[in-house]
Amino acid sequence: MITKKLITLKDNTRIEYKLYRCNDAKGVIQMLHGMAEHMERYEPVCKYFNDLGYDVLIHNHRGHGENIDEKLRGHFPSVDTLVKDAYEIFETFAFKGEHVLFGHSMGSIVARKYVIQYPGLFDKLILSGTSFYNKKFEAASMILKPLLKIHPENKKLDFVNMITLRDFNKSFKPLRTESDWLSFNEDNVDAFINDPYTGFNMSIGALNSINESLKYVSRKQNVKRMNKSLKVLLVAGNDDPFSNFGKGVIKTGKLFKSCGITHVYLQLYEHARHEVLFERNQREVLNNMRKWLSYE
Template sequence: MDTIRREELRLASADGRSTIRALVWSGAADDWAPRATVQVMHGMAEHVERYERLARILVAHGLAVCGDDHIGHGASCEPARRGCLPARGGAEALVEDEHALRLRVAEILGDVPHFLLGHSLGSYMARVYLATHGEGIAGAVLSGTGTLPVAVSWAGHALALAVCAARGEDHRSRLLDGMGVGAYARAVPGPTGCEWLSRDEANVAAYVADERCGFPFSAGGYAAVTKLTARACSLRWARRVPHDVPLLLVAGAEDPVGDCGRGVRAAAELARRAGQRNVEVHIYEGMRHEIFNEREGGSVMGDVCSWLCAQLGESRDTREGQ
């Protein structure tokens, strides 16, 4: 008998037109009660079900997990509209949808400590979320994050808006994609163009075979993403984050999104300059962007689980299989 219960929720998106599909993982026993909740924010061009293994590990240690398919992703849109986000208001909708999910899950599971876990695009969403709705957050794990010059993000945002004006916000621009995801593919060349994600060929093959992954973003999508990165990497926005929220930044040493660790450490330093009192960084040698899906991903999940338990006042070995 499965010891994990998985439930589906539907929420109206702040974009005014989408219906967000969310999942909640919890213990299957009738008397199971979470010690905390962990809200997963997935990355660009993927979906929340890719975090099933992580969710099961966390639930096994008493932590409920929730997460949604963002607008333009997974089951929150029609397949033809994957990657399509509003050019104006899209960044805000991404963040506000996460807040709506947090409130809904609190109604279901009760008032327990609430953590964020954002990967890649989700890490930038989490950073902006902390600056806008950070009160009461017990801690945040930022996976596969980085640091982009704010001026570069705003320039990219202006270019994306110009493409939207000329070709429409749903237009798939080779120029924008080449400056975005294409830059990471060039940093780690390979036959699929997705080798930058992982050194594990099986993981790359599964990503390529998944129709819910790897789709190109629209011009509107890039307008939303660049607005998020501009805010997340801004000292002014970082100073809005409550200073008592513990942060854990995890990344692969060969991840081009985090500039092979340099951008991750810069993000941590930005948080410290902004006043954060508890910031940890773990850089994993031999791993690329999707550290949870590398061959050694179980050890990363164990480290994250141990950190979450430590924030709850526990000290325990939570490596996978313990």
């Protein structure tokens, strides 16, 4: 059974969510989508996990989705706000069995903060297309912080978003579209471009918070607050520029292990870019996740 509704949070923000229920669920998977996209893109993935016997909960982050005020699109106060939203939505329902958290891209950064702030809530963590704070993100900070001194946080600037796209695309030639960095799968890229609720500009405040949050979750003293028994799966494409072509994912895995998290498993896929879940080998990626989820 699939339920799609709006939920009113404590601060009166209304957020759209979908809940996939199944009989005698063995657990729940909470899904956190990425930046400038929405939950409906994950329909096949949610159904796949639901068919495996999991309840699946997914929602649109603030500033994302179809049913929002266009003035609010692309902005949220902070990543901490997104963490609180995810927790409040999750705690609204009762779930049996193991608790699994899944986050892609920006959603992976939200997820990493989530398990730091609520270390006892989840048993397993899947991070798709995550990264590690490096000089590239330091350079972004040097652009964003001065802009925040002269513009409001909700200001959206075309050139800031274009700089990001150029940086992510610079390794791919010839370019067919500005979204080539997302996927080798041209059908997926075209679907993203033609979707009216994806690829919009983000506010400088939101971008800065994403950047600062990646810095936060890349620090050992913060990661040490995570539950040491948490089982972690890192999934990424070897040609993903956001994760520094796999290097950021490998560093993240090493960071977790150095902080005492013993179960850290890495799946890097050749000929796959940022949206590894939507490449042409999607079935292989999902089946490998299934095998990991069944591992005890």
